[in-house]
Amino acid sequence: MVSTVIAEEQEVGGCRLLLDQIRPAIHAHLDDPVIETFGLTIGFGNEPVLSGVDLPVARHQITAIVGPSGSGKTTFLRSLNRMNDKLRGFRRSGRVELEGQDIYGAGVDPLVVRKRVGMVFQRPNPFPMSIRDNVLAGVKVHKMVPRAALADVAETRLAEVGLWPAVAGRLSDSPYRLSGGQQQLLCLARALAVAPDVLLLDEPTSSLDPVSTEAVEALLLRLAAKVSMVIVTHNLAQARRIADQVAFFCEGRLIEAGPTEAVFESPKRRETGKYLQGQFG
Amino acid sequence: MAQEAPGAGGKRPLEGRGRSLRVLRALLGAAAGVPALALAAMVAVLLVEAMPAIRYNGLGLFTSGLWSIGSLYSQPVRTGGVLHLVGAHYGALWLIVGTVESSALALLIGFPVAYGAAVIIAERLPRPLAASLGLCLEVLAGIPSVVIGLWGVLVLGPFLAHDIYPELAKLPDVPVLDFFRGGVGSGEGLLTAGLVLALMIIPIIAATSRDLLRQVPRAPKEGAAALGMTRRETFKAVQSRWIRSGVAGAAVLGLGRALGETIAVALVSGSQIQNPSNIYDTMTTIAATVVQQLDSALTDPSHLAVRSLAEVALVLLLITLAVNSLARLLVRRSARDVALPVGAGL
Numbered sequence: 313m314v315s316t317v318i319a320e321e322q323e324v325g326g327c328r329l330l331l332d333q334i335r336p337a338i339h340a341h342l343d344d345p346v347i348e349t350f351g352l353t354i355g356f357g358n359e360p361v362l363s364g365v366d367l368p369v370a371r372h373q374i375t376a377i378v379g380p381s382g383s384g385k386t387t388f389l390r391s392l393n394r395m396n397d398k399l400r401g402f403r404r405s406g407r408v409e410l411e412g413q414d415i416y417g418a419g420v421d422p423l424v425v426r427k428r429v430g431m432v433f434q435r436p437n438p439f440p441m442s443i444r445d446n447v448l449a450g451v452k453v454h455k456m457v458p459r460a461a462l463a464d465v466a467e468t469r470l471a472e473v474g475l476w477p478a479v480a481g482r483l484s485d486s487p488y489r490l491s492g493g494q495q496q497l498l499c500l501a502r503a504l505a506v507a508p509d510v511l512l513l514d515e516p517t518s519s520l521d522p523v524s525t526e527a528v529e530a531l532l533l534r535l536a537a538k539v540s541m542v543i544v545t546h547n548l549a550q551a552r553r554i555a556d557q558v559a560f561f562c563e564g565r566l567i568e569a570g571p572t573e574a575v576f577e578s579p580k581r582r583e584t585g586k587y588l589q590g591q592f593g
Numbered sequence: 594m595a596q597e598a599p600g601a602g603g604k605r606p607l608e609g610r611g612r613s614l615r616v617l618r619a620l621l622g623a624a625a626g627v628p629a630l631a632l633a634a635m636v637a638v639l640l641v642e643a644m645p646a647i648r649y650n651g652l653g654l655f656t657s658g659l660w661s662i663g664s665l666y667s668q669p670v671r672t673g674g675v676l677h678l679v680g681a682h683y684g685a686l687w688l689i690v691g692t693v694e695s696s697a698l699a700l701l702i703g704f705p706v707a708y709g710a711a712v713i714i715a716e717r718l719p720r721p722l723a724a725s726l727g728l729c730l731e732v733l734a735g736i737p738s739v740v741i742g743l744w745g746v747l748v749l750g751p752f753l754a755h756d757i758y759p760e761l762a763k764l765p766d767v768p769v770l771d772f773f774r775g776g777v778g779s780g781e782g783l784l785t786a787g788l789v790l791a792l793m794i795i796p797i798i799a800a801t802s803r804d805l806l807r808q809v810p811r812a813p814k815e816g817a818a819a820l821g822m823t824r825r826e827t828f829k830a831v832q833s834r835w836i837r838s839g840v841a842g843a844a845v846l847g848l849g850r851a852l853g854e855t856i857a858v859a860l861v862s863g864s865q866i867q868n869p870s871n872i873y874d875t876m877t878t879i880a881a882t883v884v885q886q887l888d889s890a891l892t893d894p895s896h897l898a899v900r901s902l903a904e905v906a907l908v909l910l911l912i913t914l915a916v917n918s919l920a921r922l923l924v925r926r927s928a929r930d931v932a933l934p935v936g937a938g939l
């Protein structure tokens with residue numbers, strides 16, 4: 313009698329127990345993924361964080377990464393543009409292919425990878441320079457357009473994220489005077505300005521109010537036609553609203569991935585169902 | 594003391610700890626007023642002390658380079674109500690020029706070295722090495738200026754005069770480099786003073802800049818890396834701008850120290866009240882003159898010599914205040930487009 317109770321509690325507390333017998337993940341097969349990982353395993357020092365993740369990322373769609381805290385979502389995301397490289401004790405095996413090329417392969421410049429695979433962070437992180445210079449920071453560094461065209465680029469990118477009307481008259485102002493939501497849109501404009509193929513978003517709305525969150529979500533939906541996106545989110549409702557594909561991570565493993573509707577409506581793994589119903593997190 | 598039971602209230606006094614808070618507030622207010630009062634008192638005392646000299650010297654203080662106490666064997670005479678020795682003439686032009694020149698040289702030489710050192714220590718070196726270099730900076734900052742001055746006059750000066758200045762003096766014959774040609778002297782002079790002052794302000798500027806660099810948050814740096822920026826580009830976009838106003842503050846702090854530094858300059862400047870003919874020539878500064886002339890000034894029965902020293906001290910104080918205000922203005926302007934805490938480090 314007593315032992316049953318303990319077993320149930322452990323089961324509710326996470327997915328460790330259920331993972332005792334490791335079963336292969338439920339894959340989503342995609343015909344033409346923009347990024348695909350093969351057996352991606354990552355650790356920091358002796359701490360394993362991700363093990364054997366095989367996940368294709370759909371082209372021109374939004375892929376949401378969901379899962380409880382500590383499940384390796386952010387580590388996975390950051391490994392897609394080599395942002396983990398400099399972290400202490402970083403170890404990796406397996407491959408990450410961008411358009412069929414291994415981004416960890418010999419001779420690959422991580423800076424080139426990051427120019428093609430952009431990133432937006434949990435908290436807005438504008439640079440300490442004017443709003444205009446923030447948008448143009450990457451464009452200038454990579455010398456993407458002639459000097460004379462810079463003003464146009466700034467306007468186009470700010471308009472693209474819907475920030476132009478709010479900042480048109482104060483492009484030389486500090487970005488730190490904008491609201492949190494506006495700052496995050498500015499960071500999106502900055503990331504989009506270097507014309508990435510893929511955009512990685514690490515809980516981009518977790519520090520924003522509901523109205524700003526809605527603005528960012530609407531923007532992501534608009535952008536999906538041009539840019540492939542991977543978004544880490546703790547907000548399951550958000551994943552359901554905007555994602556085409558969902559991947560569920562737990563304890564450093566990919567448990568299940570597939571079209572959003574399918575994963576939410578009829579999860580194939582018991583852990584997925586339990587997490588999506590809010591039984592653990 | 595008997596414990597009060599909760600709810601046993603009845604009619605009890607409702608006054609709180611208002612009085613002790615008022616006392617605390619008064620004490621804190623007094624403490625906060627000390628710097629302002631001290632500054633005002635200093636200006637007032639200098640002004641009163643210098644008043645006869647201000648009347649006697651007039652604008653000549655700024656236009657003349659001749660500093661003469663007059664004939665100590667004469668009877669003091671009165672001109673315009675001010676008692677003075679016959680032939681007394683106080684022109685501080687070369688003191689002011691020397692002060693500004695040596696401090697500007699110090700900043701010109703010291704700032705790039707200090708900033709570079711801070712960047713390397715904070716951004717490039719592995720932790721243990723950075724820590725030991727940082728310790729060196731702190732030790733350097735703690736060396737008494739008289740020790741640095743002695744080293745300057747006994748070791749650095751002769752070395753420079755023998756091995757470095759003769760080479761510098763061979764610079765190409767271009768008009769802008771005129772200041773570097775001519776006799777190199779014995780190693781006591783403007784450039785040596787500038788170098789010694791630079792050595793004294795480097796630790797302040799470097800340690801402050803290093804601490805500021807360490808406080809730059811990770812988020813914008815990661816943002817720059819995620820745009821595909823190199824470390825150098827990231828530094829230019831994020832760190833250098835983030836710390837800009839603080840570094841300007843540190844530079845002014847250093848400049849303030851250089852302007853007011855006394856004993857080291859007195860030892861290595863050559864102590865000649867004159868306009869240096871080239872960068873190696875002997876000169877002096879306001880602070881060095883005050884300390885070196887005070888003894889003989891006290892022998893002046895008219896007291897005008899001491900009062901004139903008070904007047905140049907007042908000028909030095911005003912120069913320092915002006916430099917500080919100017920720096921604050923610049924910092925505020927540069928901070929406007931980033932809206933970082935204005936004047937951090939000032």
